[in-house]
Amino acid sequence: xxxxxxxxxxxxxxxxxxxxxxxxxxxxxxxxxxxxxxxxxxxxxxxxxxxxxxxxxxxxxxxxxxxxxxxxxxxxxxxxxxxxxxxxxxxxxxxxxxxxxxxxxxxxxxxxxxxxxxxxxxxxxxxxxxxxxxxxxxxxxxxxxxxxxxxxxxxxxxxxxxxxxxxxxxxxxxxxxxxxxxxxxxxxxxxxxxxxxxxxxxxxxxxxxxxxxxxxxxxxxxxxxxxxxxxxxxxxxxxxxxxxxxxxxxxxxxxxxxxxxxxxxxxxxxxxxxxxxxxxxxxxxxxxxxxxxxxxxxxxx
Numbered sequence: 001x002x003x004x005x006x007x008x009x010x011x012x013x014x015x016x017x018x019x020x021x022x023x024x025x026x027x028x029x030x031x032x033x034x035x036x037x038x039x040x041x042x043x044x045x046x047x048x049x050x051x052x053x054x055x056x057x058x059x060x061x062x063x064x065x066x067x068x069x070x071x072x073x074x075x076x077x078x079x080x081x082x083x084x085x086x087x088x089x090x091x092x093x094x095x096x097x098x099x100x101x102x103x104x105x106x107x108x109x110x111x112x113x114x115x116x117x118x119x120x121x122x123x124x125x126x127x128x129x130x131x132x133x134x135x136x137x138x139x140x141x142x143x144x145x146x147x148x149x150x151x152x153x154x155x156x157x158x159x160x161x162x163x164x165x166x167x168x169x170x171x172x173x174x175x176x177x178x179x180x181x182x183x184x185x186x187x188x189x190x191x192x193x194x195x196x197x198x199x200x201x202x203x204x205x206x207x208x209x210x211x212x213x214x215x216x217x218x219x220x221x222x223x224x225x226x227x228x229x230x231x232x233x234x235x236x237x238x239x240x241x242x243x244x245x246x247x248x249x250x251x252x253x254x255x256x257x258x259x260x261x262x263x264x265x266x267x268x269x270x271x272x273x274x275x276x277x278x279x280x281x282x283x284x285x286x287x288x289x290x291x292x293x294x295x296x297x298x299x300x301x
Contacts, residue, residue, distance in 0.1 A: 127252075250294075
């Protein structure tokens with residue numbers, strides 16, 4: 001699976017800072033095995049429903065959670081779905097992959113023993129909101145891989161979890177600085193660490209061997225004009241983060257609502273030629289119909 005370097009110059013200050021910080025992490029969090037297998041399987045056109053069902057069914061807890069969600073009011077199917085194979089037939093590969101990824105990530109990083117001002121539950125509501133907003137935008141814009149947008153949206157801020165879990169004292173200083181100086185979390189991260197959660201998240205995505213497009217979207221979701229591999233995916237995650245903040249879904253570490261980078265509209269024109277800054281109002285109105293799903297989906301997961 002292709003990837004790209006966090007920084008083109010391995011001797012740059014950013015690269016050195018990433019190495020310094022990540023060297024302090026004693027036990028690198030790994031991508032849940034079932035997720036790695038599912039990503040690999042769903043990338044293979046020869047994969048059958050039976051292949052995917054077998055992998056998921058080996059994890060009984062994951063199977064139970066997926067079936068609970070599939071049979072919830074979130075989907076509203078009239079008849080009970082009792083097997084993963086049946087769920088795959090009805091929902092398709094991409095949707096089951098989304099559910100599996102979200103369930104596994106929340107199970108791995110959902111809770112924290114740390115006591116502090118960073119609310120992990122509200123963070124994941126923000127992240128899940130961004131995943132659903134990314135999926136909504138991908139569908140609206142007819143982006144070719146909506147499941148990829150969901151995944152990128154869900155883990156766009158995963159670097160914050162790494163900082164909170166493995167460099168908790170420094171991250172506590174960052175949150176305190178955000179609150180006392182009324183600045184964005186990115187500004188506070190730069191002041192305290194010299195690096196941001198986006199760069200840490202991209203490093204983790206690389207370690208997890210996620211697609212290069214997702215790694216890039218994580219790194220540049222605040223700086224979408226820098227994306228070169230897949231500017232459209234990065235633009236979608238950038239817009240999704242802003243939409244979720246505008247609607248006050250969860251909490252990403254600060255209360256700031258970033259401005260939309262005007263260059264994202266150019267990136268999205270291949271998908272929708274007439275798109276411009278006025279579309280943010282249109283996207284907001286569509287997303288408002290999805291907001292109720294965020295909390296219900298979060299509670300089930």
